[in-house]
């Protein structure tokens with residue numbers, strides 16, 4: 001039974017909800033400040049970080065844990081990557097400049113936080129959203145839409161802009177006054193940086209570059225291309241993961257090549273699961289390349305010439321390439337494509 005907004009819980013014979021909140025924490029400054037403010041207002045706070053599989057930035061989880069430690073907030077890390085794929089594949093509210101489905105993403109995350117809120121016996125969810133900070137997902141209508149579509153309504157609280165937004169559950173309960181929330185608005189980060197010093201937020205990830213790889217132009221191009229080839233419904237977690245690595249080329253409607261750009265990517269490509277050719281260079285330093293899809297002799301040779309362009313083989317000198325698939329190895333001798341070969345540009349998906 002829900003208590004009416006103006007009716008005290010004890011008059012209904014119900015225990016008062018716990019003064020406890022779940023705070024979504026991304027590793028950024030705003031979400032850490034929102035959690036910190038909630039704690040300073042006397043609430044018990046549990047931090048929640050959701051790993052979508054599309055996050056960028058090294059050590060994001062470590063950052064959230066360090067913030068939790070500094071603020072005296074326990075943090076839960078939750079892998080939601082399987083469920084999140086559906087959000088990326090079929091956003092209801094469109095995408096941003098890249099393939100980023102920001103509104104659906106926010107709704108999904110807040111809904112997840114709502115589930116954790118129930119599990120934790122908490123009463124509301126806190127996010128670091130700031131009114132007017134991001135054009136697509138943080139204007140007033142968008143914030144209201146997320147509250148409505150997530151099902152949380154007034155139990156979704158944005159403490160950094162709380163004074164500028166509608167009433168919240170903690171206010172209705174008489175736990176806080178309207179003035180306890182902040183009135184931060186817009187893109188400037190000045191006030192947040194001052195508060196970070198004042199409240200002792202030790203580390204935070206930088207907003208530059210964005211919080212997820214779906215914002216990136218090159219990744220978005222690769223994803224669009226793959227959707228054209230396979231159709232969005234058949235894309236797997238591995239398909240999305242492979243789009244993170246290497247230079248991508250399209251050799252035919254059903255044939256792609258991915259060429260590693262450095263040792264880290266080469267290692268990742270070598271261990272990539274699935275049925276494809278793995279190209280390598282036994283005689284000279286060179287990249288690892290995967291050839292995926294329908295691969296005949298002609299495509300394999302073209303892929304080897306292309307990959308050889310990124311090896312240390314001299315221009316025009318034939319080089320040996322090993323192509324492995326299903327435990328079988330094929331040896332090819334190819335002349336590396338010239339650096340100014342127009343095919344390089346034409347075949348590149350993510351240029």
Ligand code: SF4
Pocket residue numbers: 100101102103105106137210211212213214215
């Ligand atoms: S940028 Fe990525 S992680 Fe951030 S809200 Fe948009 S889709 Fe979600």
